[in-house]
Amino acid sequence: MQEQxxxxxxxAMKYLPEGKQMLDEKGIEFNxxxxxxxxxxxxNVxxxxxxxxxxxxxxxxx
Known part of the structure; x- marks a missing residue:
């Protein structure tokens, strides 16, 4: 399970920049x-x- x-x-990390950009465009701070x-x-999902x-x-x- 750990390897999975x-x-x-x-x-997730591959898509993190795209998600951060979406939040930034909406004015949502994310740290x-x-x-x-x-x-x-x-x-979990x-x-x-x-x-x-x-x-x-x-x-x-x-």
């Missing part, structure tokens, strides 16, 4: 202290989506 979370974190809880939320995809793949194989 690291991969998810790399994906590194705000980043940690948002990344944890994103990891990505893990749940991963598990759902895994379950669907298992059903397809049956």
């Amino acid at each position: 979370n690291m991969k998810f974190m790399q994906i 590194m202290e705000d980043l940690q809880p948002m990344l944890e939320l994103l990891l 990505m893990n749940e989506a991963y598990e759902l995809g895994k379950q669907e793949a298992a059903q397809t194989d049956e």
Whole structure:
């Protein structure tokens, strides 16, 4: 699970500049202290989506 979370974190960091730009354009301040809880939320979403995809793949194989 730790390795999977690291991969998810790399994906999140890839899109972080785009997300920051969107927030900046809306006038929403975003700093590194705000980043940690948002990344944890994103990891939870990505893990749940991963598990759902895994379950669907298992059903397809049956």
